Amino acid sequence: MPTTAPARQRKKSSSSRRDDEAPLIPILARKVREVEAKAQRGKLGPTNRTKFQVIAFLVREERARVKADGDVTDAARAELLKRLDGVATILAKTAARDTSLIQLLEVDQATSPVARRMRRDWLLESGAELPPEELVIADAKPIVQATLVPPVALERGVVPPRVEARIESNPFLAPDLTHRTGGPTPRRRLDGWELMGPLYKAFEQGAGGGAATMDLPEVPEFDRLSPKGLEVMAHQSRFLEAVRAGHRTFLLADEPGLGKTAESVLAASVADAYPLVAVVPNVVKMNWAREVERWTPHRRATVINGDGRDIDAFADVFIVNYEILDRHLGWLAKVGLRGMVVDEAHFIKNLSSQRSQNVLALASRIRETTPGGDPLLLALTGTPLINDVEDFDAIWRFLGWTTGDKPGPELMQKLDGTGLTPADKSFYPEAREAVISMGIVRRRKKDVAKDLPDKLVADLPVQLDDEFGRGICEAERELGARLAARYRRIIDARGDRGLAAGEVDEDIVRLVAQGELDESKAAGAEGDNVFTMVRRIGQAKASLAADYAAQLQRSVGKVVFFAKHIDVMDQAEAHFAAVGIKAVSIRGEQTGTARQEAIDAFNNDPEVGIIVCSLTAAGVGVNLQVASNVVLAELSWTAAEQTQAIDRVHRIGQDEPVTAWRIIAAHTIDTKIAELIDQKQGLAARALDGEAVDATSSDSVQLAALMGVLRDALGGR
Structure with a gap:
């Protein structure tokens, strides 16, 4: 693109208004305000960066035209140059906010086909008459990527x-x-238009209204997809039919x-x-x-x-x-x-x-x-x-x-089929619908609530594959080996008493596990026992759980994050602060006033995205139904404690299905604890609600988990 524009004839009326002498300036003023507003909200996207380039170019071009126009009075010229300086000042302030824009102010920057189309459209909007060579703008030849791997x-x-x-x-x-054969793509009516900006604008304005969901087929009469024991929900089935x-x-x-x-x-x-x-x-x-x-x-x-x-x-x-x-x-x-x-x-x-x-x-x-x-x-x-x-x-x-610069062939065909251009106001709802299709x-949950259970516990297994995680797995293997050695010493001392090959004596398994549990309770936080191991697993999961909670918060809004130990809560809060999510917390050492302030902030302040809760301190007496998603970063030793935590959200006043996401360390004792908690939930359902579920052991979760570790070490069930 040249650095100065050729002289252009402008359409003028007998009006003496100042915009008639430079009709492009109000357009530039409007566009620069749009770019400034985007920059204030965050990093500019590609289209607004291109706008920035074109505005800067046209300001220089218009300044040169105004200075050279002999038909403009000195007073009018001074006024027009002052207005152009105002546009340039906003450009400079915007570039100071996002310094990556400074390089776009170079004279020869606005040369891409998208930039040239944008410049052409604004000039036409101002009433300029352009030479034929500036009206038709060809796309740049695609750059052939030499290799897939950067x-x-x-x-x-x-x-x-x-x-x-x-x-x-x-x-x-x-x-x-074969799909690329058939000669060159025929030229379409919209090929000369800059379309990416209008497409973004159509979504930004919500043009046409309505949910952004393509038309989906109806639910089929028969479920041909669900494996045994599972069932595809209606909203999933419609997607799969598409x-x-x-x-x-x-x-x-x-x-x-x-x-x-x-x-x-x-x-x-x-x-x-x-x-x-x-x-x-x-x-x-x-x-x-x-x-x-x-x-x-x-x-x-x-x-x-x-x-x-x-x-x-x-x-x-x-x-x-x-x-x-x-x-x-x-x-x-x-x-x-x-x-x-x-x-x-x-x-x-x-x-x-x-x-x-x-x-x-x-x-x-x-x-x-x-x-x-x-x-x-x-x-x-x-x-x-x-x-x-x-x-x-x-x-x-x-x-x-899309290719980034323009719609792809299929989308272009849909847009062309509207019979409209971005100059038509009705283009925008049609364009939005074309992209949606x-x-x-x-x-949303509330849209398909009838498909969902009112409360769902979803497990997210994670792999502890860093050095800390590998250390935990090694400690669990050592625990299993220690328990197995005790078991074998007892068997060797009393004899196998007719045990078949590979058979495990459950009475001795229980005896060994109970002895380990008693020692662990006596040792507390000292030594390498089941309690310290579970705590270390919680520490290893903390960053993964916090990362998932942060992703969830961006998707659904407010999220309740539960942990058992203070150091896990501290890690989570540090992560949320680092990624720019405002969080509050409920901890055991808080005063009643501080606790209520945190609850009120979470429930009422739209800026607060996550509340970090202690499983023990916030498990009862707290109403957090403003959220419908809970992250359980650490597992409790009791099913009741987990239920109480989830019920801070799943309670009267909640109008959406609740999902609790349990972060579980795969291939560790964490998995056994989760299974045992679920079994205890089944026991409650059987005893209190009369549901037909399998009877479960009355052993504590700690004891049952240790028995499971021992069985695994022995190669038994």
């Missing part, structure tokens, strides 16, 4: 040995480019607790989108593996940790967390993936981050290599928008709906 990730790339066998066993992975009908790209933005993971797992089965890769936060990797096993037991899932040396290379579903995706991009691109799920997809909103670039690169590769070019792509997030409507950008790119699905 250079920074290439150094970290690994290929697990077992993966090499899989790649060699798949001779049919050459790209199927997949069955052939839809392949979705922004699934249901609120947490509505079963997005299960829907995704079943969608892969319906679409036969295997192999499938799921890119997820570290805290939910184990839960994803469990959901694959539950809902599609005929499929195998493998969780990728570290360098992936222990993965099942022939699995149907590969589960990897964002932090290590760069190491595995290379081989994932070669195993013939036909589907990709990005969980908590708002994690990729920053397009300049390596995380986002890795996800987008892999998605692009999957589109290229999937036969027919139509893979299953799912973006899951209850919070697609964090700071700005342009947070949609990365998700839309991942799904192939591409595959946006958003349901």
Whole structure:
């Protein structure tokens, strides 16, 4: 774009108003205020950064025109230059707020097709008559990416040995480019328009109103998907019928607790989108593996940790967390993936981050290599928008709906079919509906309440794979070995008394476990016993639980976070402060006044997102029904304590189904404790509510957990 504009003829009337002498200035003033408002709310998105460029360019261009215009009086010229200085001042203040904008003030910056279209549209709006060569603006030629793996990730790339066998066993992975044949794309009516800004504006204004959910098929007469013992809910079934009908790209933005993971797992089965890769936060990797096993037991899932040396290379579903995706991009691109799920997809909103670039690169590769070019792509997030409507950008790119600069072919066809342009006010509701029809699905708990239980406890198993976590697992193995040695000494001293090979004497198991429990109670916090082990597990889970609670808060609003130990509460509060979430807490050492102030702040202050509660101090006498989601970072030793905690939210006045998310350390005693608590809940239901549930032992959770550790060490049941 030239640094100065050619002389332009402007439409003038006989009016003497100052805007007639420079009709572009009020347009620039309005646009710069829009950019300033965005900058005040957070980091600017790509469209507003482009606006900033174009405003700066046109201010320079208009200043040169005003100075050179001999028809303008000196007084009028001074007034116009003063107004342009006002626009420039706002630009400078905005750049001071976000210093990355300063480089956009360079003279030759606003040269992209999007910037040139924006400049052209504003000039036409001002009444300028442009030469033909400025009216038609061609798209820039796409930049061919030399390699899938960015250079920074290439150094970290690994290929697990077992993966090499899989790649060699798949001779049919050459790209199927049949969907790209057929000659050049015909020119469309809207090709000359800048469309991304209007698309964002349509959502920002909520143009047309109504929920952002595509039309979904009705619930089928028969449930053909649920495995034995499980049942797909009605809202899930409607989504899956859309997949069955052939839809392949979705922004699934249901609120947490509505079963997005299960829907995704079943969608892969319906679409036969295997192999499938799921890119997820570290805290939910184990839960994803469990959901694959539950809902599609005929499929195998493998969780990728570290360098992936222990993965099942022939699995149907590969589960990897964002932090290590760069190491595995290379081989994932070669195993013939036909589907990709990005969980908590708002994690990729920053397009300049390596995380986002890795996800987008892999998605692009999957589109290229999937036969027919139509893979299953799912973006899951209850919070697609964090700071700005342009947070949609990365998700839309991942799904192939847009390229960032313009809509993709399918979306462009829908927009063109409206018969409207961004100059028409009615374009915006039509544009919003066009994007929604591409595959946006958003349901809230209260929208599907009849499908949900009024209270649900959902377990989130996490892997303690850091050094601290490995130390805990080693301590548990040592505890099991110590108990097993005691058991064998007793058996050796009294004789096996006719025990069959591999049979365990339950009386001695109980005796050994009771002895260990008595010693642990006597030792308290000293030594390496079951109580100190459970506390260490809580400490190891603290950051993972806090991270999940923070994600949840961004999706659903207020969240109640329960922990048992003060140090776990401290870690959680520090994490919330670090990520910018305002939190209050209820602790045992608080005065009654401080406690009530924290409760009132959580219930009444919209800025307070999380309340961190002690299981013992806040388990009774607290009303927190302003929230409907609870995170249990640590497990209690009693079922009643867990119930009391959840019932701070699940009580009279609650008008939404309640979900309690239990963070459980996989492959540790934590898992046994969770199972035992559930059994005790069943005992209460049987004794008090008359429900037909299996009778359970009257042993304490501590004793039963130790007996379980001993059985595992003995190789018994």
